[in-house]
Amino acid sequence: MAQDKTYAHPEMLVSTDWVNEHRGETDKYRIVESDEDVLLYATGHIPEAVKIDWVNDLNDPIVRDYVEGDAFAALCSKHGISNDTTVIFYGDKNNWWACYALWVFMLNGHTKCLIMDGGRKKWVDEGKPLTKDVPKYPPAKFKANAKNPAIRALRDQTLAHAKAKKALIDVRSPAEFSGERTHMPEYPQEGVLRGGHIPGAKNVPWAKAVAESGEFKPRAELEKLYLGEAGLKPGEEVVAYCRIGERSSHTWFVLKYLLGFEDVKNYDGSWTEWGNAVGMPIEKTYQPK
Amino acid sequence: MSDALNDIIDVFQSVDAETRLDLLLDYSGRMPKLPEKYQSQAAHDLARVQECMTPVFLWMEKEGDKLRIFAEVAEEAPTVKGFVSILIAAFDNQPCADVAAAPTDLVKQLGLDGQIRMNRAVGLTAILSRVRRAAA
Secondary structure (H helix, E strand, O other): OOOOOOOOOHHHEEOHHHHHHHOOOOOOEEEEEOOOOOOOHHHOEOOOOEEOOHHHHHEOOOOOOEOOHHHHHHHHHHOOOOOOOEEEEEOOHHHHHHHHHHHHHHHOOOOOEEEEOOHHHHHHHOOOOOEOOOOOOOOOOOOOOOOOHHHEOOHHHHHHHHHOOOEEEEOOOHHHHHOOOOOOOOOHHHOOOOOOEOOOOEEOOHHHHEOOOOOEOOHHHHHHHHHHHOOOOOOOOEEEEOOOOHHHHHHHHHHHHHOOOOOEEEOOOHHHHHOOOOOOOOEOOOOOO | OOHHHHHHHHHHHOOOHHHHHHHHHHHHOOOOOOOHHHOOHHHHHHHEOOOOOOOEEEEEEEEOOEEEEEEEEOOOOHHHHHHHHHHHHHHOOEEHHHHHOOOOOHHHHOOOOOOOOHHHHHHHHHHHHHHHHHHO
16 A cells, blocks of 8 residues: 555655665664564564563553653663654554554654554565564663653543543443443453543544554545544544553554644543543443343 | 473573563464364364454363363464463363362463563463363
8 A cells, every 4th residue: 555645744654665775774763663562573573673662661660651751761872762863663463552652752752753654564464574683772862852741631631621522532442432341350450440431532443543454544534534433623632542542642643643633632541540530420331231 | 280380380480571571482482283173264263262352262172181272373472372382381281170270360470460461461361261161
């Protein structure tokens, strides 16, 4: 599928062919693999790519928040990422975690970020080079930037947004959205005390934005989904959420860079926060039989 | 608890976090080949573990008082494949009574709970539950 130049910001995506041509320019670009499966990188990756893992690298180990400031700078420095480096993210599962990693980088004010359309699957399917060797880059100087909170919604902001009847996109499965599914019995700590969705939210499961190939769907199809079915109006403020904010960062990327919504926020607290927090309004559409 | 399982847990608990992932990766490469009789689409349709997001197929049969376990896991999920491979190493051809008594918190006992996302751990536990139920 040729890259869709009608996206609002087509420059945010690069093709597998482009990455293959430019991957040797390691002084300009840093390719980052970010996967849902923590072992996948070790089974083979783009030769110049480093691994950044959500569990181990991007999360603060004590407080529920992302690494920032000096810790973020140290992570970048370790991988030879300077403030001038353009970071190219790719990963498994339709670039789901690649978008999450990109969002965390953007949150930390590093705007030189791109997504390799089609992700890991496309690269592998095309028989492009893979290696198990882990590249070592000399540490780079990275100065922590001011954070960019504009792309993030916290709980009370989201509550105010919902009360003002502004646009909310819930990107979870229909069973989670309706409140039918809350948790798995064996892992109560993973569970949510209440099921359902934020009142007024529209359900657009995140993977609807991608095609079989793992690439993002063309603009026309995305507009049918988000503006047609979900009723979003161009230019309106949108907040996207899921369970922990990782699926919704994928949708955040779609709404912001492919469809051009300027004010899109990822509510990363998402349902694990909302569904467990005292007194938050919930709409439950599931009717047990 | 079976000796096979005990040994595996011991090894995992005696190494550091990074090595545990290496071990898991190792196991993912060691899944026994699937017998002919399970290779059909029909056989796969019956064997899918629904609770797991990744395509995981499990076949279990009692042979006398022992449990036989065979599995197939998508290549793109080495974490899941590694865990299922551990289950086979620990439980295949073991007395049913031992398998039925296996700990439910195996992910934690293997020291993997810190490195595997909660969602993933849920799927793995579902797979383990299936194996235990088959042995009961």
